[in-house]
Amino acid sequence: MDEQITSTRKIIAFEKGERIEKEDVIVTEFPLTIVLNGHEFATMVCTPTYLNEMVIGFLASEGVIRFYDRDITSITIDENKGFAYVETSSQITPSISNQTKRFIGSCCGKSRQSFYFQNDVKTAKTSMSKQTITYQQCIQLMKELQSSSRTFQATGGVHNAAICTPDTIIQARTDIGRHNALDKLYGHCLKHRINVQDKILVFSGRISSEILLKAAKIGVGILLSKSAPTELALQAAEELNITTVGFIRGDRLNVYTHPDRIIL
Template identity: 65%
Template sequence: MDEMMSQQRSITKYRNGRLEELEDDIVIEFALTIFINGEEFATMVCSPTHLEELVIGFLASEGAILFKDDITDFKIDQDGGFAYVKLKTKIDMDQRQYAKRVIGSCCGKSRQFYFQNDARTAKTSMMKTTIHPEQCIQLMKAMQENSHVFKNTGGVHNAALCTTSEVLIDRADIGRHNALDKLYGYSLINKISVRDKILVFSGRISSEVLLKAAKIGVGMVLSKSAPTDLAIKLANDLNITTVGFIRGTSFNVYSHPERIIDQPEV
């Protein structure tokens, strides 16, 4: 799959005081338009991998479906850039939350879009799992070691679904929300319980990322970057542990630190 996310391009590079021509790996940007029951629903800008996971995770995140079994037919025309989904139930496309829209990879205008169904789809975590600080550091290290596309291009976000001791599945995408939707879709397709799982993420923990985590159903988010103020407020409300700046041998815990323990439970 990694080779489908980038392509080589000729570039001019300046280094050591001189210009030189060479080949470089560039991430691929792909537009995917989703149709639900024959009506256009959304166009997503994404990386062209794991598209079934992406669409299913996205639809679940937006409350269009609860389970994969809510879908009666699913087809992807990758050459054309289309996904055709048939659902058991009809969706009122005239409702505001389902207005046709384009979702950019950077999600810079996502507030209007992502806050409309959140009260219905975000879950308050009931997670009982605890984790040792060294396990947080090791999970981040494991995800980064698997991030081959990022190492080659520097142009994708990475996310992983983990237990306290190992990475179960990792996904990459040019859009940070897309990487999370791919994990969500994977868990729905494979009927994986996520209540005791941990989300490890390469980017900033924004309010949208935190809400994506809540919609997926995880109770802990680990990141190498910072959270925002609103993300911390939401994490406190939704009982989610947020850990940021996991770099080297240190990190910061911003909400629900009771799940981070430095001594084994007795």
């Protein structure tokens, strides 16, 4: 396993009433500050893999860029100092009307809400996807996602996300932050010009309204999760024509919105 992603720590465990000294595998947290056209824009707490893709996906989801090759002239990642330097073709200067620097934690609470709903109108897409998937394929994709993540199996401390066809995973990404994992996928698709309209997004975490909007920004029409959705997320999914499937566990699942894309 990549030492950059995990570390080991001696711990005390109690199992069946017995005290045991052993080593545990711990996932790594890494702060990365994005410097956009010479101005500090955001600091993200993430898993230090695929940082280039994560920065691209994050800037696209925030409406800063639309295309990788057209809008970004350079990206330089300094992992030693924890900085990502981005230059864009149009000299965008981050707004400092609210605060001089935005911090994005890896937690699932309100740490990212200052970003959402500001640019969603112009960046969230109503899905035109005609793609369908069978109930059995939903089950299989979720099993494949979870079994393929060695970091999750070793630590239990990361989220997994993958862009897929109905039959297989095309690309998967892992991160301590739910949004980061999706940004890495988004960045990968933009960088490699992958058409996502006919693809499926498979995700390990809860479907919140923010996650649903992120899926809409990526451009998929089907979102699969092993966890629960929120009511606000489902309202957005109805409006954006996105099929949401949750609680994919074992051989069962729940279809919440636009069920016509899920077939037997």
